[in-house]
Structures are given as C-alpha cells and as structure tokens.
C-alpha cells in the first residue's frame with residue numbers, strides 16, 4: 001500500500017512542499033450502481049454500493065510529487081475544541 005490512508009485524526013501532507021489541501025487522487029473503485037432509466041431512456045444512478053476502493057496514487061497539485069505523502073495530525077483533532 002503505497003499511500004497511507006488518512007483517518008479521523010490525521011490528514012495528508014506532501015513531504016516535499018508541505019501542501020495539505022490539494023491532491024490528485026487516482027482511485028480504482030468497484031461499485032454496484034442502481035441505474036434507473038426514465039421513459040425517455042435517460043439513465044440516472046440512484047444508489048451506489050462501493051464493493052472495494054483502492055487509492056493507487058496521490059499527486060501533489062502544488063509540486064507534482066507522486067506518492068510523497070505522509071500523515072500528520074489534523075489541527076485540534078485529539079485536543080479540546082479551540083483551534084489555532
């Protein structure tokens with residue numbers, strides 16, 4: 001697993017430039033979709049069940065580094081409310 005998964009208390013950070021907020025995520029997902037077509041034949045997905053999901057790579061939008069991601073704590077995640 002090349003990319004660590006963020007949790008409720010952690011977030012991604014680019015190890016090269018420190019970007020915390022903008023990434024291109026390449027993800028492969030297996031889903032079952034409930035497709036509901038109207039009388040004109042126009043399809044609409046009304047339900048999606050995700051069977052599996054893999055993040056294949058994460059690219060930093062700022063410096064284009066690929067998979068140079070680390071996990072850092074979210075601000076105030078494990079602390080009392082009151083953000084910096």
Ligand SMILES: [Zn+2]
Pocket residue numbers: 014015016017018019060061062063064065
């Ligand atoms: Zn970066």
